[in-house]
Amino acid sequence: MTTGRWYVERYEDNGSDVTADFFGYEFQFYADGKVDGIKNTTTKSGTWTGNATTLSIAANFPLSAGDTLKRLNYTWRINDSGLDYVKSSTNVPGGTNVLNLRKK
DSSP: OOSSOEEEEEEEETTEEOGGGGTTEEEEEOTTSEEEEEETTEEEEEEEEEETTTTEEEEEOOGGGOHHHHTTOSEEEEEEEETTEEEEEEEETTEEEEEEEEEO
């Protein structure tokens, strides 16, 4: 995760495809637990953690990062991954959110 930039390839919010909300964003993950959401010349910083035991990743962007980035503030179960992609999901009230990341 900490090499290269990533983008949201797919995001479903309780069955609704909202991938377009993330258009133009790139994400840079750092080994120290920081993550930057970058769009054009604007960078919003948050934190992330990965857990190999539970096959999960969690993100936390502050309220000031905006509604789009706050949609990432869950613990995501990794369902599949490779060197250039991560497919994950999380349970939300009334359903499931799906997040797929792809390395640029």
